[in-house]
Amino acid sequence: MNVRQKPERTRLSAEDWEDAALNLIAEQGVGALAVEALARQLGVTKGSFYWHFRTREALLQAALERWEQYGEREIIGQIEALPDPRERLPELFRRVAHELHPHRVYAALLKALDHPLVVPVMARVSQRRTEFLHTAYTEVGMESAAALNRARLTYAAYVGFLQLNFTLGLPRLTHEEFDTYVEHMIATLIPS
Amino acid sequence: MNVRQKPERTRLSAEDWEDAALNLIAEQGVGALAVEALARQLGVTKGSFYWHFRTREALLQAALERWEQYGEREIIGQIEALPDPRERLPELFRRVAHELHPHRVYAALLKALDHPLVVPVMARVSQRRTEFLHTAYTEVGMESAAALNRARLTYAAYVGFLQLNFTLGLPRLTHEEFDTYVEHMIATLIPS
DNA sequence: GCCAATCCATACTCAAGCGTATGGAATCCA
């Protein structure tokens, strides 16, 4: 259950709280982010929390910022390093398809779009990723307008898939089925 | 703001509460569904509510069931009525693209997937719609397995688009841009 | 017109969860 947070830390830092918050969000959603619960989980009390943060919202804000920067150039950097632009998109698809933990946070935030604080974060992230897809599609020869629409379509499919699978647990796919699905995506979305 | 609920009704029925609940959900999300707020909006007090429903969750449950049945055969029936199967998918895309109100509820529920009650409802709805797409794709000549993957991809793109646009308000599309996006979807997802 | 069923108002209780106040323990540093 708890992944790391018991190496007998005597004192905590703000970053510790932010990490714990992100873990809790990934596992139980933003709605479950309560300061007393978090404190319990960290083995301290509220007194500690309110020394590091002015309010609960401040923690959420900080945790989201942390997540936004932290997980940003995860894969993108490696993809851009590929010499042949034609390999980038398929490789991106396959890489993303087999990541897991980043998606858990992402999916959790996706189903917490109720909260006003997460909306701008997700908007920025989506914007950047769509732009990345946009240039990737132009690099394989698509005209700019078409490439942008294809990028939107691709990212929408990605987001939707996370919702349907992670949150709804919908198409109970085996590994094989999942792989053929990914290949189907590649075949239909990426121009040959 | 309030669309209909003031024709001087002297008494309310359970259905009235359910409709009001759905409206409130569409406008402010599931999180905003509070009985005292709803009562105020309907011009009554909690006393009324707890006569019709045993608990807040009961109302949500009933409202969701109502929505699930109510908005189910909305477009699907009309699409199935089209004689030429080849016309169905494009027509479906264009129709769905220009609907508005049903999507508001759908999008609201999509970003309320935190709540355990909405998950099964959304799962069922998504399942049915994906199956509909599946048969539609087979009817235009796709092999069954490919058609299923294409259906998943299509529905994921739909769901993702709702998230990105409605909730994140992301790509501020003009009507023209939106139309070309839809045509782009049709061109890439539907086999000619 | 009267009684019973239906619908609603008022006035509470109760729990959850945020935030505050204040003092004590641990750590750093000069």
Place this chain on the structure above:
DNA sequence: TGGATTCCATACGCTTGAGTATGGATTGGC
């Protein structure tokens, strides 16, 4: 080593919103 800084515990106040109790108003059948 002693004082300042940093971190935490305990105990409280306050608000919000769900649910209950009970009596009053309204309506439909006879």
